[in-house]
Amino acid sequence: MKKNPVIPYAIIAIIGLLVVIVISFVGLGQQEAIKKAEEGGGEKKDQPEEVATDPSAIFQNNCITCHGADLTGGMGPDLTQVGSEYSQEEIKDIIINGKGTGMPAGLVPEPQAEALAEWLAKKK
Known part of the structure; x- marks a missing residue:
């Protein structure tokens, strides 16, 4: 068959x-x-959109890839003592506008950038 x-x-x-x-x-x-x-x-x-303002969470969601989980760097620079090098306003400006070819602009909205800059400025 x-x-x-x-x-x-x-x-x-x-x-x-x-x-x-x-x-x-x-x-x-x-x-x-x-x-x-x-x-x-x-x-x-x-309804207004909620914006996360916890700087640690903002860092985890947006910055950890380049700056490392412990802020010691990797592709991006070490941020463990960034507050001794830059003021809070300078850090905010870098977060919003970027810096050089390595730090892109506009990764986080301005309210988050403000909270993140305040948090990083305390790293001395």
Whole structure:
């Protein structure tokens, strides 16, 4: 008895088409949610956005990659005594505007930059 080699491929093709159709219907059901998310989230649009002000958390989320978990540096410079080299305003300016080719500008919004600069200025 000889098996027909076309049948397994036809079954796979039919299953594939059914999967595409199911995924399309699921996507259509989520269309309204996607539209709201693109417009700013609907209800959240009227509420002010919360900004984290914990400098340690800000550092962990934005700076740790270059400056290390313990502030001793890596790709970026050592920040363990940055407060003895720069004032709080100078540190804030560097965070907001960047410095040279290594420190990019605008990594954190200004309220976070203020909190981070105050925290780093105490590192002496």
